[in-house]
Amino acid sequence: MSDQDDIWFPEKIGKLVQLIEKEEGYNLCFSDIISSPTYSRQQTKDYLPLPFTAESLFFRDNIPGHAMLIKRTFIENLKPWSGMTFYYDWWLAMNAALTDSIIKCKEPLSWHRVHSASVITTVGRKLSKHKPHSPIAPYVYGTYNFFKLRNTESFKCFYNNIYEKTSPTHHPILHQITKLFNSHNPLELLRLCFVCMKHRKQIYPHPHKGKGSIFALRGFFSPFICTYYNIQFYNTKTEHNSQFNKKQK
Secondary structure (H helix, E strand, C coil): CCCCCCEECCCHHHHHHHHHHHCCCCCEEEEEEEEECCCCCCCCCCCCCCCCCCCCCCCCCCCCHHHEEECHHHHHCCCCCCCCCCCHHHHHHHHHHHCCCEEEEEEEEEEEECCCCCHHHHHHHHHHCCCCCCCCHHHHHHHHHHHHHCCCHHHHHHHHHHHHHCCCCCCHHHHHHHHHHCCCCHHHHHHHHHHHHHCHHHHCCCCCCCCCHHHHHHHHCHHHHHHHHCCCCCCCHHHHHHHHHHHHC
């Protein structure tokens, strides 16, 4: 994918092609990246350390498009999700993850240029003006936004498609969670929180070294915490297209 203004290292394509051809059964591979305001090829640790399973991608887009290489047969057979306005890289990564066909090159092969004019920074800056910032904001404001955003077409599109592509035997955790998402029964929403708490090690969007009650609490509120931080569903279709068009210009 080359739709962004990030910088590829010269060996990027060759190494990703070599990886996806060497390992059988993978449709998408991606490299680690270096994310910084100034150019560097020095990396002290993984910038993208997450497991790249469907469960770990469920609440947040973690694999940037500029780090991806995708098999032609995979993308040609993908069907668009009706109502999709969230970013394409999350859609691609989730489709690949649902077929357990993602592999990572641990070596950084591109530089993500962090600058004030990028789309992600511009959108995030606009949204931050309307979001309170405090330790409890992800819990309180995230809960409020969960109920608001789950009625949007984009939110329903993403999670309904995951529900349809999973089953009690194929990614059962996601199947159960997405089913509970659609319920307006308060008891079912409470059950959703308990299910997320139980499986927090699989679905929480960042590696978490903490144990005990704090991590359990974050697991319980993970649907709301992730809604607070995830800008994908905050964007209206108009806002998304406006930012995309500006970038293309």
